Amino acid sequence: MDLKLLAESEDGGYQPIAGNRSRGLYCNDCRIVLQNSRPSSVDFIYIDPPYYTKRKFHGRGRQEATRPGALHFDDRWKGGHVAYLEFLEQRVRLMHRVLRPEGVLLVHLDWHIVHYVKVMLDQIFGIDRLINELICHYQTGGASKRHFSRKHDTILVYGRGDTYYFNAAVVAAPRSPKALHRARWSKGARISRQHTHKNPDDVITIPALNPMAGERTGFPTQKPLALLELLISAFCPPEGVVADYFCGSGTTLTAARRLGRFYTGSDISAAAVRMVRKRLRET
Numbered sequence: 001m002d003l004k005l006l007a008e009s010e011d012g013g014y015q016p017i018a019g020n021r022s023r024g025l026y027c028n029d030c031r032i033v034l035q036n037s038r039p040s041s042v043d044f045i046y047i048d049p050p051y052y053t054k055r056k057f058h059g060r061g062r063q064e065a066t067r068p069g070a071l072h073f074d075d076r077w078k079g080g081h082v083a084y085l086e087f088l089e090q091r092v093r094l095m096h097r098v099l100r101p102e103g104v105l106l107v108h109l110d111w112h113i114v115h116y117v118k119v120m121l122d123q124i125f126g127i128d129r130l131i132n133e134l135i136c137h138y139q140t141g142g143a144s145k146r147h148f149s150r151k152h153d154t155i156l157v158y159g160r161g162d163t164y165y166f167n168a169a170v171v172a173a174p175r176s177p178k179a180l181h182r183a184r185w186s187k188g189a190r191i192s193r194q195h196t197h198k199n200p201d202d203v204i205t206i207p208a209l210n211p212m213a214g215e216r217t218g219f220p221t222q223k224p225l226a227l228l229e230l231l232i233s234a235f236c237p238p239e240g241v242v243a244d245y246f247c248g249s250g251t252t253l254t255a256a257r258r259l260g261r262f263y264t265g266s267d268i269s270a271a272a273v274r275m276v277r278k279r280l281r282e283t
């Protein structure tokens with residue numbers, strides 16, 4: 001990593017975090033961070049970049065980065081969707097380069113632009129390298145009278161190569177009480193985890209982040225820790241390196257730290273990076 005380049009960033013560039021699992025938290029455009037990262041060094045990349053919503057996001061919390069009214073990030077694009085796609089493509093190509101041969105990239109988006117990004121990812125990774133199209137179904141938010149209510153995001157999961165890590169057993173979900181009852185009745189004493197749990201499917205129900213939940217930071221686009229813990233447990237080997245180059249409030253890095261993985265990340269906002277550092281220290 002070229003520390004001089006990173007030191008030009010507003011927050012002083014390189015930000016080592018306490019704890020030996022940290023591989024660095026950077027305050028900079030992730031293009032610069034990625035250009036200075038070692039090729040084939042990361043096992044799991046999750047990104048939750050701007051969604052091409054064409055609006056500004058403001059904070060809803062009490063910290064410096066999230067005060068109500070403080071600009072969190074601007075998702076308006078002068079050159080429209082073409083400019084957005086160029087921005088993302090440049091950075092995703094660099095992510096492809098830093099992934100290990102068996103590494104995976106997860107891209108979290110919604111209905112605004114995900115279909116264009118799917119085509120772009122097919123071109124970079126290869127159309128056969130799509131592992132999953134995960135649907136994250138939300139039960140929160142209002143209902144629309146003008147169309148069906150928009151209640152899901154999409155996470156596209158691509159493998160850099162043909163083989164990748166997936167631990168179905170660790171993310172297996174308990175079966176319904178009815179199915180459990182049936183299994184107990186038919187298997188009796190021979191019942192095992194295989195009968196009580198089932199492999200997860202590609203529709204993930206996301207419980208709302210309770211407004212009083214301890215993990216709530218006030219970031220308007222914060223994702224739940226439980227979602228990131230599920231994804232990392234499933235797709236990142238136990239001693240693997242997790243990266244999030246649009247880390248926002250630091251949910252991915254916090255989840256990685258809780259799960260004992262190595263982690264690295266970046267965000268262009270200095271206030272966000274300061275907040276992530278604090279969140280990681282308290283994890």
Ligand SMILES: C[S@@+](CC[C@H](N)C(=O)[O-])C[C@H]1O[C@@H](n2cnc3c(N)ncnc32)[C@H](O)[C@@H]1O
Nearest residue numbers: 029030048073221222223246248249251267268
């Ligand atoms: C949707 S938010 C991420 C939210 C995050 N997943 C969480 O749970 O808090 C997108 C983030 O990307 C950051 N960002 C936008 N452009 C960037 C760039 N070029 N390089 C790095 N970060 C960028 C924004 O500052 C914002 O914090």
